[in-house]
Amino acid sequence: MSFQPVVLAARERLAQVREKIRGQHADGSPGFQVANRMADLYDDVVLMVWESASRKLQHDLGFRGLALVAHGGFGRRDLAPFSDVDLMLLTTARSAGLATEVAGILTRDLVDAGLDLGFSIRGPAEACKRAWTDPVIFSSLAESRFLAGSSTVFGQYFDRLRKGSIRRQYRLTKTVVEARRSERLKWGETNYLLRPNVKKSRGALRDIQLVRWIGFARSGESDLEKLYRLGALPAEDLRQLRHAYAFMLRLRNELHFRAGRSQDVLDRATQMEIAEQWGYENSEGVLAVEHFMQDYFEHTQNVRYAAAYFTDDTLSQSRLSRVSERALSRKLTENIRMGPTQIWVVDSDLDRFATSLPDVLRLMNLANQHFKRISHRTWQAIRHSMARRNPSPPDPDSINAFLGLLSKPGRLASLLRRLHELRVLEQLIPPMKRCRGLLQFNAYHKYTVDAHCIRAVEAATKLEEYSSSMARRYARLKDKAILHLALLIHDLGKGYEEDHCEVGRRIAGEIADHLELDDASRETLQWLVHKHLIVNVAAFRHDLNDSQVVLSFAAEVGSIRRLELLIVHAVADLIAVGPGVASDWKMNLIEDLYLRTRRYFESGTLPDEMDAETASQRKQIAEQLADSGAPKIGLDILNALPLSILRRITPDQLVGELTGIAQWYETGRSSCCVANYDSSFLAMRYTVLHREARRNIGTFARSTGALSGLGLQIMRADVDTIEVDDQEVAWDSFWVLDPDHENPPPQHRVNEVCNHVCRLLADPTAPVTAHRDTWRGASIREPDSVNVLPTKVTFDNDTLEQYTILSLFAYDRQGLLYRVARAMAELSIVLHFAKIDTHLDQIADVFYVTESDGNKIVDSTRQKVVQQSILESLEMAGRRV
Structure with missing residues (x-):
């Protein structure tokens, strides 16, 4: 051409x-x-x-x-x-x-x-x-x-x-702000994102441009220097916007040159490369890339704040809205008035009021209590005064006002964000300064430490909007201030070499002293922060049908009051991690843990004890089996079932399953697979039975391989063995999600899964094709270089009397679960229970295991052999393509 x-x-x-x-x-x-x-x-x-x-x-x-x-x-x-x-x-x-x-x-x-x-x-x-x-x-x-x-x-x-x-400035500002809001919903409503778009995410270049566009509508000028000279842009905002502008432009230039094309998404692999190239270094507990992203988030925070302020300042100039707000207002105190939507300080006292931190905190308390916004004019004065205020430890009046603010839900989270933007929050809670914009460089957390903590407070306060059992627990907490404070500080121990819960406990003690809490509140705060992960460990990684698990958890908690505090804290923390993390499956596990523990506190009943309700249920099932004409062996199988199976399956479902299982047993075939939709977990439950002269150690591995080979995502697995007519029968249950079908899937898909599992169990020589056991879109695939967290295999012989708890923490790989199960089978390790916890690309899987003779794995040499074998199996498992 x-x-x-x-x-x-x-x-x-x-x-x-x-x-x-x-x-x-x-x-x-x-x-x-x-x-x-x-x-x-x-x-x-x-x-x-x-x-x-x-x-x-x-x-x-x-x-x-x-x-x-x-x-x-x-x-x-x-x-x-x-x-x-x-x-x-x-x-x-x-x-x-x-x-x-x-x-x-x-x-x-x-x-x-x-x-x-x-x-x-x-x-x-x-x-x-x-x-x-x-x-x-x-x-x-x-x-x-x-x-x-x-x-x-x-x-x-x-x-x-x-x-x-200029003539249309108010309407133009509203429409351009609304368009920007819609864009943010797509590219990131918060400026704290793991994979931000440096042009369109919140606090990025687009928000600097937003100031320019509104400035043009407001005064016919879009240049930031000219807007400052016109008095529309404060000097400090101009300084911060220019610094952020320079940083963002350089970063965007870097992304374009690296890609050789237009590229505005800062993915995690590129973050690591740029951090190294730009001279960032590791420090104790904080990676170089986390320091780099801390700088990035500092700039986006400043941009977000300046853009929001400039927008509010422009929109607040509507004469009609000001007149109607004031005409319908009423006096709250001598210097504070409240209208239909806003609260403000009267002009005659505003300058003095804005310099007093106790007064500002009391105003916020009133805004929170009445669920009103602080007017822009009042906030403008506060912002300017607080920016000039020399940082200093809070006085008793400020502490009391801050604790009062924490005591009620209302608009608490948004007010805490404002205090954080003013850098006042770090004067009330000094460790917050270190965690400002601190990235948690993993795929589990979507937000920085400080953003996550404030979002956790927000998640708790929003529980009031729902009519759920968790909302009722939150509502009946008498002193919400300690819960909100615990959520606000629970992850401030991040970024140290030591476990963040241990560091957090010490930080909580220091904050309690700083805020002059009484001894009881201090002790509760430290306990909540120190133990904030034990709900997740018990619910997501252990068998709640095991009495030792519930007893151990109850001993850690100690009372119903603390149980409710801890459960609400755990749920709010989980919600704040990111969208979709608090799945129905996880929420049901937490609810199950709460109910079992509360039942123990109230009646002393543990999960593996036959209570009147369970005995009645067993009798009812036996009668229904007899009436249904099921083979007599069905009653023998029922009597052999452990209580855990009786309690996790509804009587009607169990009658149906036992009828089919009894018919299978009489045919003499080696394997059987039955399926039911479990509405409590919103997942399909596939129960796999395999008849054997002795415990076939590879049953779980081949079942796992069959399920993952069909693309199913395994959420949980329970492993049991029952004895019928002096013959052992493996009874393994898998809760799965099927990304290729609706939930629950159609019957033809269920039949396909069951038939495939039975074929692989019937023929031990048949090859197993392992596929990914989690599904993830191509848009967030990243190379191994971003996987900075270590792979760990740990052994716990203290928690349970009968089993060794083997825990695996790793980045998910194609066919990982199948390969781990196969590695254990090849070592003649007997698997009794498993829980699969996968989020994005990280897994925390727990297995209850013993040696083939029924003993725990206690020998250190043997543990090293098992550990090495599992780690080698992970290396063999290819990364997703």
């Missing part, structure tokens, strides 16, 4: 100069400088093509009525190396015909030159009209810059756009 000479020249210039700019960036040139060089380069290329076209058409008088306008990022001159180019050709009515011809030449030659082009032809009136009705067009045209053609036509257009925008 042959190109015009101007296209060849433009292509060559684009390639050569972009490469020079890459070198400047690599040498450490500031982000602004690189962006401006890119804008200069694009200007040169566009003008080369424009001048070529103008030489051909300059004889046409209509050319005088055309103006070429850069807008969007090109108009703003903050281009990244592979940004697209937005151009508009302004035309008068007499030049409209020629404009189409010029546009054809420009678009053809610029695209051939290698630019990603956005192009439009508009008359000045039409362009303005579109800007005032479409927030996306407005935000782009607010950055208009004259490139070539008639400066008169451009001047008329831009003057019209500026004046019309």
Whole structure:
């Protein structure tokens, strides 16, 4: 394909100069400088093509009525190396015909030159009209810059756009803010994300641009320096926005140059590479990449705060809203009034009030109690005063006001975020300063430590919105302040070499002293922080049908009051980890743990003790089996069942299963698989039975291989053995999700699964094809380099009398569960119970095991052999592709 000479020249210039700019960036040139060089380069290329076209058409008088306008990022001159180019050709009515011809030449030659082009032809009136009705067009045209053609036509257009925008400033601000909010919902509503988009996530470049767009609507100026000189932008906000702007531009340039294309997502592998390249280093308990991301989050936090302030300041200027709010207000105290939606300090006392931390905290307490927003004018004064306040330990009045604030749900989380933004929260809770923007570099936590802790408080306060048993427990807690404080500080021990729960216990003690809590509150706070993970360990990693598990958990808790505190804390913590983490399955396990433990506190009944209810249930099932005409062996199987099976299956389901199992048993076939939908876990339960002369150690491994080979996600597995007619029968239950089918799946899928499992168990020589036991979209696949957490295999011989608890912590791999089970089978280890806990790409699986002779695995040499075998099986398991 042959190109015009101007296209060849433009292509060559684009390639050569972009490469020079890459070198400047690599040498450490500031982000602004690189962006401006890119804008200069694009200007040169566009003008080369424009001048070529103008030489051909300059004889046409209509050319005088055309103006070429850069807008969007090109108009703003903050281009990244592979940004697209937005151009508009302004035309008068007499030049409209020629404009189409010029546009054809420009678009053809610029695209051939290698630019990603956005192009439009508009008359000045039409362009303005579109800007005032479409927030996306407005935000782009607010950055208009004259490139070539008639400066008169451009001047008329831009003057019209500026004046019309100012007249419509309130409506334009509302629509552009709403459009930005919709964009954030897609790319990240919080600025604390593990994989942020440096252009569109909250607190990123787009929010800096939002200030510019609102500034244009407000005063006809989008330049940050000019907005400061007009008094619209505070000096501190200008300073922080410029620093963040420079950091973000450099980071975006880095992402573009690395990818060789437009790329704005900062994934975890790239975070690690950039942190090393930019000179960040590891420190005690904190990785270099976490230091780098802490800087990133510091900038996004400042941007988010400045943009929100600027937006509120603009919207608060609506005279009608101010008048109606004040007309309907009432006095709360001598200097505080409250309207239908807001609370504020009267003007005559505002300056003094804003300098007093106790007064500010009491105002927040009132806003929380009445569920009102603090007015922008009042918050503006507080923000300025607190920024000038020298950090100092809180006085007793401030402490009392802060504890009062913590005592009620209301708008607590949003008020805590404001205190955090003011850097006042770290004066009340000093360790919060260290955790500001501290990234937890794993796929389990979606947010930074400080954001997660505040979200945990928010999750607890939002329980009031639901009519659930957990909401009722939260509502009846008499002193919510200790719960909220515990949630606010529970992860502040992160980022040290020592276990964060141990560090957290000491931090909780220091905070209790700092806030002058009484001894009882201090002890409860330390206990909650220290033990905040024991609910997860008991519920997600142990067999709740085992009396020792419930007894041990009850001993740790000690009372019903503490049980309710701890359970609510655990649920709020789980919800705050990220969307979808508090699954129905996990919530049901926590509820089960709560009910079993409460039953023990109230009656002394443990899970493996036959109570009247269970005895009655067994009798009822026996009668139904006899009436159903099931084979007599069904009663023998019923009598052989452990209490754990009786309690986890409804009587009707168990009658149906036992009828089918009894019929299978009489056929003499070796294997059987029955399925039922478990509504309490919202998952399918496949019960696999295998008849054997002695315990077949490989049954669980082959069953696991069969299920994972069909793409099922195993959520939980219970392993039992029953004895019928002096013959052992393996009774393994698997709770699974099927990503390829609705929940519950259709019968043909259930039949396919059962038949496949039975075939593999019937023929031990048949190959097992293992597939991933979790499913994850391609958009979040990342290389092994981001897996910085160690793989661990641990042995616990203290918790249970009968079994060794083998725990595995690792990054999930294709066929992992099957390979681990097979490794244990090859070592003649008997598996009695298993719980599978997988989130994104990390697993925490627990197995109750013994040697083949029934003894625990206690010998250290034997433990090393088992550990090494499992680790080798993990190495063999390929990463997902």
